[in-house]
Amino acid sequence: MQTQLDHARLGSGEDLTIVRVDAPDEALGPEVRDLLGHKGDSWREHIRAALAGETDLLETRFYLGLIDGYPVANVMTVERHGFGLFGHVFTRPEHRLKGICRLVISAQMECFRSRGGRALLLGTGFESPPYRIYESFGFRSIKGGEMALCEGGIDAATQDWFAPGPAEVVEPRWEHWPLVSVLAAIDTGEPLRSVGWEIHDIQLLEAPYCSLMYQLGRNAPGVSARILAAANGAVVGCATALPSRDWPDVFQVDVFTHLNFTVYTKALLEALPLPSGKLIAATDRMDERKADIFRSCGFENEGTLQTQYRYRGEPRDILLFGKVNA
Numbered sequence: 001m002q003t004q005l006d007h008a009r010l011g012s013g014e015d016l017t018i019v020r021v022d023a024p025d026e027a028l029g030p031e032v033r034d035l036l037g038h039k040g041d042s043w044r045e046h047i048r049a050a051l052a053g054e055t056d057l058l059e060t061r062f063y064l065g066l067i068d069g070y071p072v073a074n075v076m077t078v079e080r081h082g083f084g085l086f087g088h089v090f091t092r093p094e095h096r097l098k099g100i101c102r103l104v105i106s107a108q109m110e111c112f113r114s115r116g117g118r119a120l121l122l123g124t125g126f127e128s129p130p131y132r133i134y135e136s137f138g139f140r141s142i143k144g145g146e147m148a149l150c151e152g153g154i155d156a157a158t159q160d161w162f163a164p165g166p167a168e169v170v171e172p173r174w175e176h177w178p179l180v181s182v183l184a185a186i187d188t189g190e191p192l193r194s195v196g197w198e199i200h201d202i203q204l205l206e207a208p209y210c211s212l213m214y215q216l217g218r219n220a221p222g223v224s225a226r227i228l229a230a231a232n233g234a235v236v237g238c239a240t241a242l243p244s245r246d247w248p249d250v251f252q253v254d255v256f257t258h259l260n261f262t263v264y265t266k267a268l269l270e271a272l273p274l275p276s277g278k279l280i281a282a283t284d285r286m287d288e289r290k291a292d293i294f295r296s297c298g299f300e301n302e303g304t305l306q307t308q309y310r311y312r313g314e315p316r317d318i319l320l321f322g323k324v325n326a
């Protein structure tokens with residue numbers, strides 16, 4: 001579905017029309033795919049699936065700048081329950097520095113606010129020209145080039161969202177993409193949440209979760225995940241098995257939960273389909289709770305690595321665990 005949002009005369013004398021395309025939409029599909037054709041496989045697969053109506057309850061919106069009906073610029077958001085990821089910001093090279101990106105983001109922001117949007121997350125180069133553009137719209141760094149737009153800051157604004165309550169383990173879906181990203185973007189107080197996704201403190205999961213959905217869609221060997229979802233729809237935990245980046249036929253297992261939902265951590269790990277072969281896991285040495293959960297699921301301590309990573313600026317040791325899954 002397409003909605004015209006705005007119209008502007010550029011300094012170049014050209015007329016810019018800004019439209020919002022709500023996926024699914026096959027009509028503008030080929031043009032959106034052409035504009036964003038330089039993106040990698042997993043991003044292009046999400047765009048294809050969203051335009052074809054294959055991304056469950058995820059809300060994908062493309063904000064396009066058109067000149068003579070032809071898309072020259074884009075901003076994409078993916079949202080659920082008012083939380084979103086903001087990305088694919090692109091202006092065709094021949095139309096740059098005409099103010100188009102700023103106009104498209106202005107229209108997108110007005111739309112997000114009018115719908116009662118709660119928070120947006122993005123990743124870019126720290127203090128790069130795009131970083132400055134996003135900063136001027138109210139995004140603030142949560143870690144280097146990872147930025148959030150959220151009244152009062154993302155940690156404070158999500159306290160009610162993560163209030164304790166019942167939760168259930170479900171299969172990963174596209175709608176979880178922005179929601180697991182919010183969980184990973186706040187400092188829950190759990191150190192070393194995921195080795196596979198490098199969540200040492202906080203991390204933007206925009207690329208890792210898109211890649212996960214892409215790999216699950218292709219039945220990639222050794223890749224599995226489970227989501228812990230609260231009654232209000234919040235993603236409050238996630239477990240993954242991913243092929244080790246360092247070792248063939250070895251799989252990295254991770255599990256993390258918001259601290260209000262740790263009663264479910266073991267059930268979440270037990271629900272994760274585990275690949276056959278050698279499984280490895282790691283916990284912060286101070287995190288006895290999670291170490292006990294890995295032990296109770298048959299993982300054995302195989303060693304310690306000292307001052308292996310930093311949490312909240314402090315060097316920390318990690319415990320390594322292993323298990324052979326027949």
Ligand SMILES: CC(C)(COP(=O)(O)OP(=O)(O)OC[C@H]1O[C@@H](n2cnc3c(N)ncnc32)[C@H](O)[C@@H]1OP(=O)(O)O)[C@@H](O)C(=O)NCCC(=O)NCCS
Nearest residue numbers: 089090091096097098099100101102103123124129130133
């Ligand atoms: C970044 C990008 C989207 C900007 O698009 P654009 O339509 O040229 O941007 P605008 O003309 O609206 O410029 C917006 C502001 O950014 C500034 N700006 C844009 N590109 C800049 C650059 N390369 N260097 C310095 N400033 C720049 C403009 O001067 C303008 O500043 P002002 O509003 O304070 O006057 C475009 O350069 C692009 O597509 N780059 C490649 C993809 C990319 O990097 N995307 C961002 C990924 S996070």
